[in-house]
Amino acid sequence: TAGITQAPTSQILAAGRSMTLRCTQDMRHNAMYWYRQDLGLGLRLIHYSNTAGTTGKGEVPDGYSVSRANTDDFPLTLASAVPSQTSVYFCASSEYQETQYFGPGTRLLVL
Amino acid sequence: GNSVTQMEGPVTLSEEAFLTINCTYTATGYPSLFWYVQYPGEGLQLLLKATKADDKGSNKGFEATYRKETTSFHLEKGSVQVSDSAVYFCALTSTNDYKLSFGAGTTVTVRA
Numbered sequence: 414t415a416g417i418t419q420a421p422t423s424q425i426l427a428a429g430r431s432m433t434l435r436c437t438q439d440m441r442h443n444a445m446y447w448y449r450q451d452l453g454l455g456l457r458l459i460h461y462s463n464t465a466g467t468t469g470k471g472e473v474p475d476g477y478s479v480s481r482a483n484t485d486d487f488p489l490t491l492a493s494a495v496p497s498q499t500s501v502y503f504c505a506s507s508e509y510q511e512t513q514y515f516g517p518g519t520r521l522l523v524l
Numbered sequence: 525g526n527s528v529t530q531m532e533g534p535v536t537l538s539e540e541a542f543l544t545i546n547c548t549y550t551a552t553g554y555p556s557l558f559w560y561v562q563y564p565g566e567g568l569q570l571l572l573k574a575t576k577a578d579d580k581g582s583n584k585g586f587e588a589t590y591r592k593e594t595t596s597f598h599l600e601k602g603s604v605q606v607s608d609s610a611v612y613f614c615a616l617t618s619t620n621d622y623k624l625s626f627g628a629g630t631t632v633t634v635r636a
Contacts, residue, residue: 417567444622455613455626456568463622471623503567510556510622515567 416440417516419504425522426494434489434519436504442514444507445487447471447479449500450518456503462487494523526551530614530627537604537634545599545630547588547614555616557581557590557597558624562611571599571612604634 420435438445443464448456448471458471462481476498478490487506491498501520507513531546549555556575560568572581577592586601597614614627 446623453628455628456624457626458623461623505568507622510617512558512570512573513624515560515569517567 416514417504417506419502419516419519421519422517423520423522425524426491428495428523429493432491432494432521434491434502434504434521436487436489436516437485438487438504438506438514439485440506440508440514441484442506442508443484444509445481446505446507446513447477447487447489448503448505449473449498450503451500459489459502494521496523499523526555526616526618526625528614528616528625528627530612530630532628532630534631534633537632539605539634539636540603541634543599543601543604543608543632545612545614545632547597547599547627549595549597549614549616551595551616551618551625553618555618557588558615558617559586559588559597559599560613560615560626562613562629564610568613604632606634606636608632609634 417438446461447459460479462468504516505513527550558573559571561571562568572583574581574590580589588599611629613629615624
């Protein structure tokens with residue numbers, strides 16, 4: 414079982430460019446999440462989706478957007494990247510309040 | 525709102541030493557408590573969890589007990605190995621919320 418896959422593994426992006434980080438899960442979990450991980454700050458929630466067709470804002474949503482057209486996919490889009498969005502991005506999924514399962518992460522450098 | 529405070533690292537230990545990582549929390553309702561571990565270059569994975577007061581979670585020799593009276597969920601292992609070198613995150617979800625609130629993480633390095 415693949416669990417959660419993320420793409421790309423890493424990316425260097427010029428400031429002002431747009432980019433979509435992809436996330437796919439094969440566990441049929443209802444809830445999905447996007448976090449960013451920064452040194453000394455732990456993981457901070459960007460956006461989440463409790464079920465297909467719904468999304469919500471997390472702790473640090475500015476500059477990011479998400480969509481949840483189906484159960485399996487939860488892409489994260491940066492419309493116009495800025496250097497402060499340099500981070501490691503993790504996607505996760507869970508069945509309601511049960512354990513969250515994380516993907517391997519995407520390392521993004523915005524120059 | 526919910527928050528998690530865990531001891532700052534980094535923590536460096538010798539093999540077979542005793543490890544404790546302190547974690548305290550603030551939450552409304554009755555949270556579930558988790559410890560996640562992140563090995564170098566990987567994503568997070570669940571290490572253990574507890575869903576109600578006095579529950580003890582355990583896995584891979586690690587243990588943590590949900591203490592409601594002290595709002596704590598300290599992680600312990602009696603004899604660490606080099607393979608336990610990782611970043612450890614304490615986290616919680618509250619009763620009516622799917623979202624995890626994480627601590628800042630504690631980096632543990634175990635030397636042979």
